[in-house]
Amino acid sequence: PFVNLRGLYFSRIVQSRSYVLALEGPPPLRGMYLGCAEDGYSFRSCRAADGKDLLLLGGCGHKTGHETEAAHYEKLEETARRLFPGCTVKYRWSAQDCMTNDGIPYAGRYRQMEGNIYLACGFNKWGMTGSMAAARVVARLIASGGEETSVFSPLRSSFSLQAPEFFRQAGDTAVNFLKGYFSVPGRELSQLLPGEGGVVDYSGAKIGAWRDEEGGLHAVDPVCPHMHCPLRWNGEEKTWDCPCHGSRFDADGKVLESPAVHPLSRRGPD
Known part of the structure; x- marks a missing residue:
């Protein structure tokens, strides 16, 4: 998280x-x-x-x-x-997988002011290799108490390299945030058939709902608790996915992927 x-x-x-x-x-x-x-x-x-x-x-x-x-x-x-x-x-x-903006993993001190907290993530789909390298970097820092010098340092000054991707992702997040909030559900909860899911209208409010094959209803608040980005229904895997920062939840709101750490609130009929 x-x-x-x-x-x-x-x-x-x-x-x-x-x-x-x-x-x-x-x-x-x-x-x-x-x-x-x-x-x-x-x-x-x-x-x-x-x-x-x-x-x-x-x-x-x-x-x-x-x-x-x-x-x-x-x-x-x-x-x-x-x-x-x-x-x-x-x-x-x-x-x-976690992908960094400049394509290089983060392995080292989390922040300059918090020297006893370390970070290892962003392996860009090379988790086996990246995690082993990160473990050695972090272990060396802890053992030696030395300065942050590694190319993997989370504190590295490479904003000029990261800036284009950073601003592209920030713009994408803003677009998805606004699109989700201003979109209008295309149907009512009562119209949802078994096997179908999505954002629907229920008594004038947006809820996220999925009817399982037996007709059981799984209804949640379709807003990510991480930073309140509207979620999208993933019908293939029966999950709620955040287009802003990548959190994922199952049909009942349980957290599957961070950065969110809290489940979705339940919504719909009691």
Whole structure:
């Protein structure tokens, strides 16, 4: 979880989602491969619990709360069929990662005035490598009590490099904030069918609602408790996603991804 004001890290980190398919049929790979293009794919083999070889195809990253997840799974499946004709999708899942504005992880002192608090995050989808490097940086600082000199320092003076992305993300946050608050629900709660979800009107107020396949209602306040950004319904994963800072909640409001630390309030009929 992020501390909101001290350090303003929520504004210096973007939450990104990406997707993976586990494919049965392709021959095992002898290595791990990552496309260099911004919209490239990753490939690696693994062995399932039943002993079968699977190929993991990953990609289609985007900022949390901004795009339809179903479309990205469809794109990955199209790519899988094109590259590996006859393959079968055995499993699929998504993940969320912290991305820094300048592409370099944060590892070091949280703030100059709080030398006993350390930060390690923003691994830009290289969590295994980044976390090991961050652990060594932080351990060295704690053991030596030395000055912050690492290129990974959260206190680094690289605003000139971060500024374009910082202002782009700030503008995007403002647009999504206003768009959510001034949007008008397209239907009433009573019109919500089993399996459907979204922001709806209930007695003149906006609520976030999802009817499960049995008709049960799951209704919450569709506003992120982190910084009050309006949430968007993710119908593919049945979650409420924040387009501003990347928090995610399940259909009943439980926190799934920070920076939010408090659940959504319940709304709708008692």
